[in-house]
Amino acid sequence: MADAEFASPFALPESPAEPDLVAKYFRGLGDSTRVRILELLEAEGELSVTELVIAVGEAQSKVSNHLACLRWCGFVEGRRVGRQVRYRVADGRVSELLRLAQSLLAGNAEHVAACTRIEARC
Amino acid sequence: MADAEFASPFALPESPAEPDLVAKYFRGLGDSTRVRILELLEAEGELSVTELVIAVGEAQSKVSNHLACLRWCGFVEGRRVGRQVRYRVADGRVSELLRLAQSLLAGNAEHVAACTRIEARC
DNA sequence: CCGACATATCAGCCGTTTCTGTTACGTTAC
DNA sequence: GTAACGTAACAGAAACGGCTGATATGTCGG
Numbered sequence: 001m002a003d004a005e006f007a008s009p010f011a012l013p014e015s016p017a018e019p020d021l022v023a024k025y026f027r028g029l030g031d032s033t034r035v036r037i038l039e040l041l042e043a044e045g046e047l048s049v050t051e052l053v054i055a056v057g058e059a060q061s062k063v064s065n066h067l068a069c070l071r072w073c074g075f076v077e078g079r080r081v082g083r084q085v086r087y088r089v090a091d092g093r094v095s096e097l098l099r100l101a102q103s104l105l106a107g108n109a110e111h112v113a114a115c116t117r118i119e120a121r122c
Numbered sequence: 123m124a125d126a127e128f129a130s131p132f133a134l135p136e137s138p139a140e141p142d143l144v145a146k147y148f149r150g151l152g153d154s155t156r157v158r159i160l161e162l163l164e165a166e167g168e169l170s171v172t173e174l175v176i177a178v179g180e181a182q183s184k185v186s187n188h189l190a191c192l193r194w195c196g197f198v199e200g201r202r203v204g205r206q207v208r209y210r211v212a213d214g215r216v217s218e219l220l221r222l223a224q225s226l227l228a229g230n231a232e233h234v235a236a237c238t239r240i241e242a243r244c
Numbered sequence: 245c246c247g248a249c250a251t252a253t254c255a256g257c258c259g260t261t262t263c264t265g266t267t268a269c270g271t272t273a274c
Numbered sequence: 275g276t277a278a279c280g281t282a283a284c285a286g287a288a289a290c291g292g293c294t295g296a297t298a299t300g301t302c303g304g
Contacts (some may be wrong), residue, residue, distance in 0.1 A: 018154075019154045019155075019157040019158040019161060020154045021227060021231060021234060021235060022151075022154075022157045022220070022223055022224060022227060023151065023152050023153050023154040023156070023157045024152075024154075024234060024235075024237075025223055025226070025227050025230075025234055026148050026149070026151040026152040026157075026223060027148070027149065027152035027291090028234070029144075029145065029148035030145050030146075030148040030149035030152045030291095031145050031291085031292080032140075032141045032142045032144075032145040032146075033141075033292095034145070035141040035144045035145045035148075036141040039141060048250080048251095049250070049251055049252090050249095050250065050251085058293095059293080059294070059295085060250090060251075060252095061251095061252085061253085061254095061293085061294075061295075061296090062292085062293065062294080063251095064251060064252055064253085065252085065253085065292080065293085066292095067251090067252090068252070068253085069237070072233060072234075072236075072237040073230065073233060073234050073237055074226070074229070074230035074233055074234065078251095080251095080300090080301090082250090082301070082302075083249060083250045083251080083300080083301045083302060084249095084250065084251085084301095085250075085251065085252090091226060093222055093225065093226050094226065096222060097219065097222050097223065097226070098144070100215055100218060100219050100222065101144055101147055101148060101219065102144060103215065104147070104196070104213060104215050104216065104219070105143060105144060105147050107196070108195065108196035109143060111194060111195060111196055112143060112146060112147055112150070112194075112195050112196065113143060113146075114194075115146075115191070115194040115195055149261090153261090153262080155262095170280085170281095171280070171281055171282090172279095172280065172281085180263095181263080181264070181265085182280090182281075182282095183263085183264075183265075183266085183281095183282080183283085183284095184262085184263065184264080186281060186282055186283085187262085187263090187282085187283085188262095189281090189282090190282075190283085202270090202271085202281095204271070204272070204280090205270080205271050205272060205278095205279060205280045205281080206271095206279095206280065206281085207280080207281065207282090
């Protein structure tokens with residue numbers, strides 16, 4: 001609710017997305033719990049919320065919140081099976097994104113870890 | 123400060139980086155100014171800080187801070203030329219990362235834009 | 245229908261990130 | 275050496291993101 005730019009309702013694949021949107025998208029991956037969830041789903045294929053809660057060892061409400069975010073941004077999708085909702089990675093390119101980042105990180109891990117400049121984490 | 127996993131001091135390229143580090147890395151891309159800077163550098167090849175300040179239309183100190191972050195995390199590198207410092211994208215995979223995100227975004231742009239769940243932006 | 249289970253949502257608080265303006269540092273020109 | 279230019283660093287204030295705990299929604303069993 002701040003942007004001066006108007007996003008076309010029909011973004012063409014060719015036209016690069018608004019930097020704003022790209023940044024927001026990356027922020028969707030900018031939380032360690034969300035990354036762990038994605039990695040777990042990638043490894044296991046499909047998991048229920050309860051299974052994820054156990055696997056990551058965090059509060060149910062926390063996991064559920066992060067799932068909502070991931071789902072909303074299109075990183076994962078869930079389907080109801082009885083009382084459970086089972087989640088999986090929504091698109092193979094999401095996995096690519098993660099692998100690419102890890103590959104880059106492999107060479108810079110020390111730098112990134114040590115970076116306390118702008119963001120206490122960066 | 124919650125993970126039960128122990129980070130090996132010598133992460134192998136094979137072993138996936140710590141989720142913490144991956145998330146931090148993505149956060150490095152989670153700001154629209156930083157994304158704009160990267161896109162500009164990708165398009166122009168190499169730019170000085172002043173040129174970037176003009177191009178993005180933001181305060182010099184803001185741009186410089188973001189450059190510090192990008193440089194620190196290995197997204198860009200700068201070299202001094204006289205009184206100027208000229209920056210460029212440090213690794214082709216960074217561009218890949220951006221393109222991959224934009225490609226994914228092309229299909230989800232509306233969802234992501236509308237997402238006000240956990241992160242007011244997400 | 246009621247209780248139990250599985251998941252989602254909400255509100256308030258707190259920590260982190262970012263912005264703004266100012267100041268410090270390095271380099272070149274005079 | 276001093277002034278001017280280009281860039282980086284810093285501090286305080288403001289905004290945002292995320293956590294916790296409680297509550298709502300939906301589904302199944304009896």
